Amino acid sequence: MQWLNSISLWIIPLLIGFILIYAVIKKVPAYESFVEGGKEGIGMAFSIIPFLVGMLVAISIFRASGALDAFVDLLRPFLDKIGVPSEILPLAIIRPISGNAALGMTSDLIAVHGPDSYIGRLAATIQGSTDTTFYVLTVYFGAVGIKKMGDALKVGLLADLVGIAAAILVVTFFFGY
Amino acid sequence: MVNYIWVGMTLIGIIFAMINGTMEQVNEAVFKSAKEAVTLCIGLISILVFWLGLMRVAEESRLLEKVSLLVRPLVRRLFPEVPSSHPAMGYIVSNIMANLFGLGNAATPLGIKAMEQLKKLNGGKTSASRSMITFLAINTSSITLIPATVIAIRMNYHSASPTDIVFPTLIATIISAAGGILIDRYFYYRRKRKGRE
Numbered sequence: 001m002q003w004l005n006s007i008s009l010w011i012i013p014l015l016i017g018f019i020l021i022y023a024v025i026k027k028v029p030a031y032e033s034f035v036e037g038g039k040e041g042i043g044m045a046f047s048i049i050p051f052l053v054g055m056l057v058a059i060s061i062f063r064a065s066g067a068l069d070a071f072v073d074l075l076r077p078f079l080d081k082i083g084v085p086s087e088i089l090p091l092a093i094i095r096p097i098s099g100n101a102a103l104g105m106t107s108d109l110i111a112v113h114g115p116d117s118y119i120g121r122l123a124a125t126i127q128g129s130t131d132t133t134f135y136v137l138t139v140y141f142g143a144v145g146i147k148k149m150g151d152a153l154k155v156g157l158l159a160d161l162v163g164i165a166a167a168i169l170v171v172t173f174f175f176g177y
Numbered sequence: 178m179v180n181y182i183w184v185g186m187t188l189i190g191i192i193f194a195m196i197n198g199t200m201e202q203v204n205e206a207v208f209k210s211a212k213e214a215v216t217l218c219i220g221l222i223s224i225l226v227f228w229l230g231l232m233r234v235a236e237e238s239r240l241l242e243k244v245s246l247l248v249r250p251l252v253r254r255l256f257p258e259v260p261s262s263h264p265a266m267g268y269i270v271s272n273i274m275a276n277l278f279g280l281g282n283a284a285t286p287l288g289i290k291a292m293e294q295l296k297k298l299n300g301g302k303t304s305a306s307r308s309m310i311t312f313l314a315i316n317t318s319s320i321t322l323i324p325a326t327v328i329a330i331r332m333n334y335h336s337a338s339p340t341d342i343v344f345p346t347l348i349a350t351i352i353s354a355a356g357g358i359l360i361d362r363y364f365y366y367r368r369k370r371k372g373r374e
Contacts, residue, residue: 007343007344008338008340008341008342008343008344008345009338009340009341011322011323011340011343011344012323012340012343015322015323016231019231019234019235019238019240020234022235022238022240023234023235023237023238023240025238026238026239026240028234028237028238030234030238033230033233033234033236033237034230034231034233034234035230036230036233037229037230037231037232037233037234037236038226038227038229038230038233039226040225040229040233041222041224041225041226041227041228041229041230042222042225042226044225044229045218045219045221045222045225045226046218046222048218048221049214049215049218052214052215052217052218053211053214053215054183055183055214056210056211056213056214056217057187057206057207057210057211057214058183058186058187058190059186059210060206060207060209060210061186061187061190061191061194061203061206061207062186062187062189062190062193063190063206064190064194064199064202064203064205064206065189065190065191065193065194065197065199065202065203066193066194066197066199067189067190067193067194070193093182094182096317097182101182101183103326103330104214106327106330107217107330107333107334108210110330110331110334111213111334114334115330115331115334115335115336115339116336116337116338120331120334120336121341121342121345124324124327124330124331124342124346125342125345125346125349127324127326127327128321128324128327128342128346128349128350129318129319129321129324129346129349129350129353130317130318130319130350130353131276131316131317131318131319132317133313133317136288136313136316136317137313137317139285139288139289140288140289140292140312140313140316141292141305141309141313143289143292143293144289144292144293144296145296145303146292146296146303146304146305146309147303147304148303148304148305149305150304150305150310150368151305151310151361151364151368152305152309152310152313154364155310155313155314155357155360155361155364156313156314156317156357158356158357158360159314159317159318159353159356159357159360159361160317160318160353162318162352162353162356162357162360163318163349163350163352163353163356163357166348166349166350166352166353166356167346167349167353169349169352170345170348170349170352171342171345171349174344174345175345
């Protein structure tokens, strides 16, 4: 999969180059804008600390006690049959509910299984390719006072399911099991 | 809901440790993971600062607007009930763009604006319109160009090639977006058949 690695490797530098060239052509003070925008990142990183501490502590209590293994073992026979790695299940459950909780799960899976393992890559791909359905639903509909959501929740959750299935297929295809 | 999961995981873990005799490991886990979470967030600063800074450059050079114009015809087809000159369309496209470039914080206010306009289009009713459900379906499958946070986490744990998931993530996200749109269409036609729309 040499070409794949090349694409993944080239996307970011090319994008950076393109954005900067465009800024120069449009005579935008690139460096000043960059610094202004970058300030936001500091606040953002600090604001997720409490979420991540809370979630990572809960997950690691659950894991260290042996409860996670028991839970995963319980579901393994069923999940193995449909080709879903059981380690990923807690992440799949929490992904549509809370983005920050899922971020905690993802980093836990990457820490335990290694970033370049099958599970580590799968967790990264799921985290990157799906979004928090419940958050979007509550915030967007709540803010404008939509009370009857119709099929919205069903559609959102089914789309998440497709996303997780897609992540499993794509990661297996590109990196092997 | 997160509340229940969070309390549940912690309590079940502690009770499990009592029965299983793994209290020592649990004790260690509490302090180790709290520290790890903070270290992780500190590690995220580098990527977040760089990425948000770069995105500000793209915003001020009006590059994001330019890209929006490119995807507009495609988005228009997904929302047949929204007139193309209606402000809702502008907000929808900007929201999709913000998600595409990983600007979650910028995406939320734009998404709310889009919903406001969609509600106006729907005569101010408090039930979700067809376009609102489609908008939600696209949002939850969020098409991401560069998953910056995930790359940062992989870097933190010394991945040999932290960016090698960029292309697979893009493919997975396209499949899930396409799936979301198809599911949305399926439910729309089902409602139509039943005469509810």
